[in-house]
Amino acid sequence: MILVERYQGSIMTVPFRLPAVPQDHKLARRYIVQTILRHGATVMLAWVVILAFGLILAWRFESLRHLDVWNLPTTLLVSLVLPLLGCSATAIGLARQHLDGLRASGTPLTSDWMAARVRREASSAFDPMTTFDLCAEVLSSVGAGTALGYAGPPAFDHDPFHGTMALGSRRPLRLHSHVRIRISRDEGGTTCIRIEHLPGLQLFLAPGQALQAVETVAGLLRERLRQRGLAMETARRAQELERAALHARLSALQAQVEPHFLFNTLANLKYLIRTDPERAQGMLDSLVGYLQSALHDMRAVSSTLGRELALARNYLSLMSVRMGPRLRFRIDAPDDLLAVPMPPAMLISLVENAVKHGLERATRPGTVTIAAQTEGGALQLLVNDDGVGFTDQAGQGFGLSNIHERLALLYGGAASLTVSGAAEGGVEAVLTLPLAATGA
Numbered sequence: 298m299i300l301v302e303r304y305q306g307s308i309m310t311v312p313f314r315l316p317a318v319p320q321d322h323k324l325a326r327r328y329i330v331q332t333i334l335r336h337g338a339t340v341m342l343a344w345v346v347i348l349a350f351g352l353i354l355a356w357r358f359e360s361l362r363h364l365d366v367w368n369l370p371t372t373l374l375v376s377l378v379l380p381l382l383g384c385s386a387t388a389i390g391l392a393r394q395h396l397d398g399l400r401a402s403g404t405p406l407t408s409d410w411m412a413a414r415v416r417r418e419a420s421s422a423f424d425p426m427t428t429f430d431l432c433a434e435v436l437s438s439v440g441a442g443t444a445l446g447y448a449g450p451p452a453f454d455h456d457p458f459h460g461t462m463a464l465g466s467r468r469p470l471r472l473h474s475h476v477r478i479r480i481s482r483d484e485g486g487t488t489c490i491r492i493e494h495l496p497g498l499q500l501f502l503a504p505g506q507a508l509q510a511v512e513t514v515a516g517l518l519r520e521r522l523r524q525r526g527l528a529m530e531t532a533r534r535a536q537e538l539e540r541a542a543l544h545a546r547l548s549a550l551q552a553q554v555e556p557h558f559l560f561n562t563l564a565n566l567k568y569l570i571r572t573d574p575e576r577a578q579g580m581l582d583s584l585v586g587y588l589q590s591a592l593h594d595m596r597a598v599s600s601t602l603g604r605e606l607a608l609a610r611n612y613l614s615l616m617s618v619r620m621g622p623r624l625r626f627r628i629d630a631p632d633d634l635l636a637v638p639m640p641p642a643m644l645i646s647l648v649e650n651a652v653k654h655g656l657e658r659a660t661r662p663g664t665v666t667i668a669a670q671t672e673g674g675a676l677q678l679l680v681n682d683d684g685v686g687f688t689d690q691a692g693q694g695f696g697l698s699n700i701h702e703r704l705a706l707l708y709g710g711a712a713s714l715t716v717s718g719a720a721e722g723g724v725e726a727v728l729t730l731p732l733a734a735t736g737a
Contacts, residue, residue, distance in 0.1 A: 603635030655684025
């Protein structure tokens with residue numbers, strides 16, 4: 298059922314009649330008194346101006362000579378009291394009509410709705426400076442003025458040193474009704490936003506004007522903080538997705554090292570089975586022990602220098618079974634560096650290149666030397682061999698390109714790999730990793 302009601306000269310269509318809300322009689326009387334004072338002050342001011350203007354004209358045209366001076370105060374008093382009485386009766390009727398409309402619409406009458414000073418508080422998940430910048434950005438815009446019912450951008454003042462700002466319809470703000478915002482950090486570390494409406498010199502404001510202004514400002518600020526929070530959450534999720542994609546790519550690159558190493562080892566084992574079955578059996582035993590101890594580390598996301606050196610030692614021990622006295626190796630690393638984190642499967646690739654491209658092609662015995670040291674806030678790993686040195690294929694292998702790509706993904710330009718000819722012959726590879734980011 299659709300009902301049509303007349304409310305303050307306008308027609309309102311509602312789908313059903315809302316239940317009447319009981320109102321506080323003290324607040325209702327207070328509202329009636331405020332309405333009488335507001336209308337009475339306006340009428341009195343206008344009537345005083347009219348009387349003063351009439352007296353000035355009468356005095357100028359000498360019309361006061363014909364008036365009874367003794368009856369003049371009575372005449373003025375009556376001319377003021379009668380309009381006030383009529384205005385009071387009209388104000389009472391308007392106030393009661395408004396109260397009936399609030400009661401019929403189900404809107405409760407509250408002290409904040411009638412007050413000229415209304416306060417609200419909100420909390421922010423950001424620090425005070427960020428919160429202040431966000432609030433200043435939204436409150437100084439044309440959208441804030443439109444939301445508050447202004448003709449254009451609001452009059453806006455701010456003091457970032459004290460965390461305060463104010464906005465109103467016109468300047469000077471202290472003389473007119475305006476909204477003041479204060480941003481501070483409470484004892485618990487939470488950023489608090491205090492919003493207050495100040496009437497200025499306007500003693501009588503329209504009912505609900507202060508409450509509406511404060512609620513509008515609070516809504517604008519909460520919405521802006523919510524949008525900023527959503528933007529930061531979206532950025533955080535994007536970073537997490539990017540980080541996950543990076544880890545997936547690194548894992549794929551790292552996993553490519555394992556079949557490459559196993560393929561070479563199995564190819565060597567196949568050769569030994571045909572040429573020297575006894576050494577092949579020893580190599581197979583060494584391979585099983587190597588896989589049991591090192592395969593888990595090669596699949597890890599991060600490793601340590603000690604674990605990578607142990608992996609290299611197992612590998613060299615495995616290769617020495619096949620190469621015999623042609624392969625010697627030496628590992629030199631301080632004990633205090635063994636716990637330093639580093640990416641897995643990089644050192645073993647350099648050692649494998651030294652054996653495959655340096656010593657296997659040589660017709661004489663050779664030595665692989667691994668050394669670790671710190672220099673300039675970085676971890677340096679040196680892999681040196683005294684084999685055949687650079688050839689046409691040197692520096693173009695799969696292992697080196699894999700390391701370069703992984704270093705670029707993990708450290709950008711903060712890490713490096715250089716491969717150069719050694720002074721005494723052979724090749725020297727230097728892997729440099731920043732100590733502050735070796736656990737990335």
